[in-house]
Amino acid sequence: MEKLLTLENVNVSYVNKEKKVYAVRNVSFSIEKGDSLGIVGESGSGKSTLAMALLRLHNENLTEITGKALFSGKNLLEITQEEMNELRWQDISVVFQKAMNALSPVHRIGEQVEDIYHIHVPQASKKEIEERMIKLLKLVNLPERVYRLYPHEMSGGMLQRVAIAVSLLHDPKLVIFDEATTALDVVTQGQILEEVVQMEKEMDMTRIMITHDMSVVAASCNKVAVLYAGELMEVGYVKDIFKNPMHPYTQGLLNSFPSLKGECEVLHAIPGFLPDLSKPSEGCIFAPRCPHADDRCRREKPVQQTMKDTRQVACWLHQGGEENE
């Protein structure tokens, strides 16, 4: 399959007068066309930082970025904002978490859609844009009249659907959902995820789903990348990882969420806290909380091992390649 986005050794740090926080460290993975990749991690794992860096929406004065993120031959982390603006919305779009604030409260949806559409297609007529948007609104099961409403006249679920529809205006190659369904109730979240999956089947769309919720990944992604404290623990197909999580952290995460099949299990929280991200870490970053950690884990950083071509894991337990499979 054709690679759409390839990350190589991406580091993102926040720098201010007093200290430097290493929010994302040495992250490498790639997404193929048509993939839907879930990036999972608890808060502070660097998943949103990574998304903002890929979108180049971070505060450039306070952030240091190294590494590569190749997208159609361009390094997203290095191109100018002007070049980035060319990609924005036409090739890469985003749906943010707080749908309630994702649109200007004093302008009608239609007016905002027109402005957004005109950025890249200035000659488009009002009618053309309206028709396009209404088509997209139908895809997310919203009525036409939404086009003439103000944001406050809609519910959170409706607004999130509008935000999704807006993100698809120019048929982007990649859509990033940054905790896009977190603020919704479980039922609405389920419905929207279903719609998104359905839509993807109809359109040629690749998606990154940033979430802290394993069940969102289970319901809507084919691949998953597990982040912990800014480092990539494990990445691979959802079906493989959910069946057989290799990294102790992934095992912990999967244990701490209820099985979708409704079996009654005891849920285990992972003991301990996130490490201090302002210090460069030695050894495996998860070692202090890991039940299997030994001296080597605390001393040396594990290398990312490729398992069965499609799966990577960063853990000393799995150094021998595919022996544990």
Added chain:
Amino acid sequence: MKKISIKKIWKTIVGDKQLLAGVIGLIVLLILALAAPVFATEDPYHFGKDMLVGLGENGHILGTNHMGQDVYSMIIYGIRTSLRVAVISALISGALGVLIGGVGGFFGGKVDTFVSELINVFMMLPSFFLILLIVAMFGNSITNVMIVIGITTWPSNAKLMRAQALSLRERVFVKSARAMGETKRQILFKYIIPNGIFPVIANTTMGMSNAILTEAGLSFLGLGDPGIISWGQMIYTGKQYITSAWWISAFAGVAIVITVLVFYLLGDGLNHVLDPKYSKKRG
């Protein structure tokens, strides 16, 4: 309630530039006010022979007025008046605001509807004219002035306290106190007011600035207390001599600006420190 150590208070004050400036200013003003006889070069109530003498002449640093009073000494003594007006009227206004707003927000229902409507109405009224009317009719002693300023400026405090009480009412510790059978009055004074009073404190400090300006405005209209020395009155009397003896009005005004500024800085600083929204920046 949290225990607050002196060290922590010190750290907070030094950490906020505006608060630090305000605290230093306040300390200086307090020292000048308390030790006024030490700093003043003359008795400000003494009518000397030198009338309308200019800056530095005959030992009068800032000149004299038409009655021969020493302007510099008057300004030093004027601090006392301004601070007194500021503190007493702000205390009255704060206490009324906390009580009215607290009762409205905590009791809710019809009481709250009444209180919030009352607040709305009084926020609309130009309070300066009400103060002026009352002082003109009931007499212009400084005590009257302070009381009237206090009882006409409570609405903004009440508004803040009401909002606090409304949210505190839903908190677990208040609900559990209720479940344990404490009376509404006990809860109001033990939990609601102590926990919700911080924004009111900051606002009251700002209110002190306004009280000083109001007193000055009244004095400028000739409604000041003739028995005391106040900066507003100095400006009022100096107005007639504005072209010949400008120093009478000018320096009194500078004193007002500085004092009002000190309280604004204090209030703003307190707002930053006491409002968690300010201290925790995004992310």
Added chain:
Amino acid sequence: MKKFVIRRALTGILTIIIVFALNFVIIQMAPGDPITTLMGKENNSPEMRAALEEKYGLDKPLPMQLVSYLQTAMKGDLGTSIIYNRPVSEMIGEKVGATVLLGLTAALLAAVIGTIMGIFAARRQGGAYDAVSSGVSYAFNSMPAFWLGLMLIILFSSILGWFPSYGMTDNRASYTGMAYVADVLKHMFLPVLTLTLVLIPQYFRIAKSSVLQTSNEDFITTLRATGMSEKKIFNKYIFRNAILPTITIFGISMAYLITGVTLIEIVFAWPGMGRLMMTAITQRDYPTLMGIYLIMSISVAVVMLIVDIVYAMLDPRIRYE
């Protein structure tokens, strides 16, 4: 929206009724009997006393007195001046134009200048311009307007001699047409400058903080993610959202404005309500004083109502819960 306007109008009416009631209470509570308060101490005519008693129903119980007081006031009868023996409403009517001219000019100037300054400060937050303008705004916010007026007189009239410090027109010359307008403008300059300077800080602060706040909203991040230019984001989206609080401030600062105007009129001998008030204070002309208070309160209530309606038209979120 409609409900909101009705609600606000009701509050406005309630405010006016409360102002009348307050006036009534003050008359009742003031030292001496109400009739003396309304007639003046020097006046002893028994006919007038009887007429006043009849008009306000002073022989009836208190609540009835309040009702008859409200009735007369609603008819536009604000009583008679002790000193000039003329209806208070008529005297105020003559002066109100000059006051409105001064106040409105300054308020509009301050709103425009303050808002522009605030927006610039927010755009260059942390820079030298921000630091200087914020500091200056603090200082002017702490100034008694009447004192600033006196200082400007020293500078522009006494020392430089550029502008007149007294009155609305030159009494020695009787200008007509454009010359008259020019003369008034010249006389207006200093009082308007003073008022504008003390009013600017409020608009400056609110514009600065609301631009900063709006710039941090999530929808601005969304718009950036769409590739919209910073210029368009600012000119359309930030500006439109950030301007709303300024409109509210325009209403809220009305009371402050009116206070400032009256005091400034006294400084510059501007023939408006402030001057009338000063004379009333010195002569203990209570009916006039009360009439001024009533008119001021009513105008503030009306202006705030208008501002609220304008706000409701601009902010689609307005709903009254």
